[in-house]
Amino acid sequence: MTIDWASFTPWTSLAGGLLIGLAASLLVLMNGRIAGISGVVGGLLRPRTGDTAWRAAFILGMLLAPGLYAWIWRIPQSEITTSTPLLVAAGLLVGIGTRFGSGCTSGHGVCGLARGSARSLVATLSFMLAGFITVFVTRHVIGG
């Protein structure tokens, strides 16, 4: 294994992680809810009275985040190299998978592990392992 030190961003990544943790903490302590993005979005597809406003507000906040961020600081570059058909497949898998698996990187990976949930540990290990294998296959077996 070789570490790409040139791309390694320990401080900004740690600081970003702390902000994500702060956001998840605020939501559970103030509203009693889990900050799991797939759950927050998915819940809107099954609207229940009194349960949609906070979800919509959360998503609106996320959508306005790049604007706020760009106003304070420069948005780091991002690069998407995946082809359109592959992006469609990826989106479908992420949509179906996170709902069947009851969570994603935030709900299981951050909140679930922070709660010490065994379900979330199994889910996180499953999606991390699947992610590692998928990138290995696409980068080094097919694309290598």
Next chain:
Amino acid sequence: MQTLVAFAVGLIFGCGLILAGMTNPAKVIAFLDLAGPWDPSLALVMGGAMAVASAAFALARSRARSLLGLPMQLPTLKTIDRKLVLGSVAFGIGWGLGGLCPGPALVALASGRHEALVFVAAMLAGMAIHEISSRKIS
């Protein structure tokens, strides 16, 4: 008030994702690429987030109601079943293919990336497929 909190949480969460580098799919894939030049940054994102959230959840668990007086809605399900594992594996494959998970995808969409629009549309379709199929079962 809870709507306002949720809005602020969305803003902070989104800014955290941008600062962390999670909204850059190339960086996410570089983290998942153990055999290539590996970028371990995202391990620190998860570590940092968990360190803060662990304290909050420990406090949350000891309370029946939130600070705003709302019911504490923590998951109670304990069963580890095929649905949990297969769903998570499907998510992991999609994550590895595109380098996007739900939160960063929404933020990338708002940054005006047209690729993110394709991804988010497909993701919502996937969630709708789950919704329809689970309604048929129940």
